[in-house]
Amino acid sequence: MREKILYAIGIVTGALLVRNLYVILLQLPDEAKQDAIWRIFCFHLPAAIVSFTGFFVALVFSLIYLAKRNLKWDALAASATEVSFALAIVTLVTGSIWARIIWGVWWAWDPRLTSYFICLLIYSGYLMLRRVIDEPTTRGRLSSVLSIFGFTNIVIVWKSIEWWATLHPGPVLSIRSGGGGRMNPAMESAAWWNVLAIGLLTVMFVAMRMRQEDTRRELDALRRLAHTI
Amino acid sequence: MNSKARAALILIAIAAPLAAQVSVSGKVTDDTGAGIPDLKVTLTNQSTQVEKEIRTTPEGVYTIQAEPGTYALAIEKPGRGVFAIRDVQLAAGQNQTVNFGMSAQSDNRNFRYMFYGFVAAWLVLVIYVISMVSRENTLKRQVENLKQMLESEKR
Amino acid sequence: MHYLRAVATIALKDLRSEFRSKEAINASLSFAMVVLLLLSFAFDPSSEQAREFSGGLLWLVFAFAGTLILNRSFARELGNDCLDALLASPLPSWALYVGKCISNWLLLMALELACLPVFGIFYSIDWTVRFDGLLLVIGLATWALTVIGTMFSALTVNLRLRELMLPILVYPMMIPALLGAIQLTTDLLAGRPLSADNMLWLRLLVGFDVIYTALAVALVDTVLIG
Structure with missing residues (x-):
């Protein structure tokens, strides 16, 4: 049953992505100020939004784990964090390529970029911490705490474009107040469709990653059994 | 006040901002050093967001008049997006030259x-x-x- | 009242054992001198530009030398199973944590105040101009480093590869506080007062202290006991 749902999500996601690529590449025109390069935004922003959401969901799972102490929640938190980490790298790479054209440099030490980079370092620490702890309950406990500490930095990244003067463009989406709705509605809707597609992709990845956690738990159990013999 | 004095005052009022204006000029060249014609050059005042627009001449040269202040100078090929943006500080009485070189x-x-x-x-x-x-x-x-x-x- | 006494007991215990051995403070002080020396090779210390990043230099030295003290704060209880004894005692783990934070903060402050004159001499910087503001910034930022450092020292205390994991976890977490401290210190060393211009950084520093202290106190029990 779980496999079937996974395949169904996969098909829907694939269809959505093809539709989005068609709209972004062939239907929408070049942007007035940024020319063709604006299309990178259609991947950059969804990857950023979904990775933020993923880190938040991982925080919620971590809190549930700490309350319930059921390893299922820890596995979910770890999977969500890892997939969000991959998406965060996508955000950084696409942003960097965009910046090469618009700013003329691959990287600028600007508050938003810097704080985002710090977050990546913290969550890579999270993933590394999970690898050095063998005992499952200790692993869950300590990584949940780290997830809570790490998420505070996501808030800093999110708010950084309001707190400091940054090179990074301000809020362009119509849902954010303050200069909202400056984007062309057709272009914005293309970005939102991609948020949906990448969100579904993430759900699929998390489900795939969960299977790995199941296998790992089986391995842990077998190892314990082997020890007793 | 007689009419002569009034005319002089009006003249001063019109001329003063004109006299305060300075110019930004320069040449946009490609790899070979030849000027690129018909590029859109936009000078945007950073405090008022007022834009001034001009096209480069067949020799790739542009000249824009503006009041002193902080500006962003952008070079665009119409329909192909921004090539380059520079921050420009215009001080009173000083004309500026900003040249651009761009790859073919x-x-x-x-x-x-x-x-x-x-x-x-x-x-x-x-x-x-x-x-x-x-x-x-x-x-x-x-x-x-x-x-x-x-x-x-x-x- | 009862808890306050427990916190004070832990803090005094740590300070006493540190003053008897002087291990951590000696090591971190000499390490701070080494870093100060090394940084002077990276650029010309007598140049005008040195003034512009003096705050950054100072806080790099403090962060690197300070974590030497912080990293050991729980690890040194491992010998003779002291940590188990402390956890088994009637004292709550947050009191243990806060006590350790206070003693670490005092040690770090001592280290930093000892480094300041040396820094002033080597880099020809007058650090006395706005000393009251500087003291406030150093106090707040040191508390930020202490809270994070002590918390992660507790988190990694039972880990194999502890020495490897600590810097990976601690330094990125400290960066927002360090950033604020660097900006403010540079301003103060250049003679600019704390004003509306740099108030954002001061607010960041205070916010960092409050939020992370609350989080650490709430979570330290989970980390140490489970």
Whole structure:
């Protein structure tokens, strides 16, 4: 049953992505100020939004784990964090390529970029911490705490474009107040469709990653059994 | 006040801002040093956001008059996006020269980089999926090995 | 009242054992001198530009030398199973944590105040101009470093590869506080007062202190006991 749902999500996601690529590449025109390069935004922003959401969901799972102490929640938190980490790298790479054209440099030490980079370092620490702890309950406990500490930095990244003067463009989406709705509605809707597609992709990845956690738990159990013999 | 004095005052009022204006000028050249004609040059006042627009001459030269202040100077090829943006500080009584040199390929650069961006985004995700699957296979193999070991141990 | 006494007991215990051995403070002080020396090779210390990043230099030295003290704060209880004894005692783990934070903060402050004159001499910087503001910034930022450092020292205390994991976890977490401290210190060393311009950084520093202290106190029990 779980496999079937996974395949169904996969098909829907694939269809959505093809539709989005068609709209972004062939239907929408070049942007007035940024020319063709604006299309990178259609991947950059969804990857950023979904990775933020993923880190938040991982925080919620971590809190549930700490309350319930059921390893299922820890596995979910770890999977969500890892997939969000991959998406965060996508955000950084696409942003960097965009910046090469618009700013003329691959990287600028600007508050938003810097704080985002710090977050990546913290969550890579999270993933590394999970690898050095063998005992499952200790692993869950300590990584949940780290997830809570790490998420505070996501808030800093999110708010950084309001707190400091940054090179990074301000809020362009119509849902954010303050200069909202400056984007062309057709272009914005293309970005939102991609948020949906990448969100579904993430759900699929998390489900795939969960299977790995199941296998790992089986391995842990077998190892314990082997020890007793 | 007689009419002569009034005329003089009006003249001063009109002339004063004109006299205060300074010019930004320069040449946009390609790799070979030849000027690029018909590029859109936009000078945007950073405090008022007022824009002044002009096209480069057949020799690739542009000249814009503006009041002193802080400006952003952008060079664009119509329909192909921004080539370059520079911050320009205009001080009273000082004309500025800002030259731009651009690569002949920069025309296609925007499109190429967009393509790189798409490929890079998917590459990261594909690499992630491959690593995820390979790790799962490693774990499965370990489970199989352990099971076999326990099986033989039982016998 | 009862808890306050427990916190004070832990803090005094740590300070006393530190003053008897002087291990951590000696090591971190000499390490601070080494870093000060090494940084002087990276650029010309007598140049005008040195003034512009003096705050950054100072806080790099403090962060690197300070973590030497912080990293050991729980690890040194491992010998003779002291940590188990402390956890088994009637004292709550947050009191243990806060006590350790206070003693670490005092040690770090001592280290930093000892480094300041040396820094002033080597880099020809007058650090006395706005000393009251500087003291406030150093106090707040040191508390930020202490809270994070002590918390992660507790988190990694039972880990194999502890020495490897600590810097990976601690430094990125400290960066927002360090950033604020660097900006403010540079301003103060250049003679600019704390004003509306740099109030954002001061607010960041205070916010960092409050939020992370609350989080650490709430979570330290989970980390140490489970």
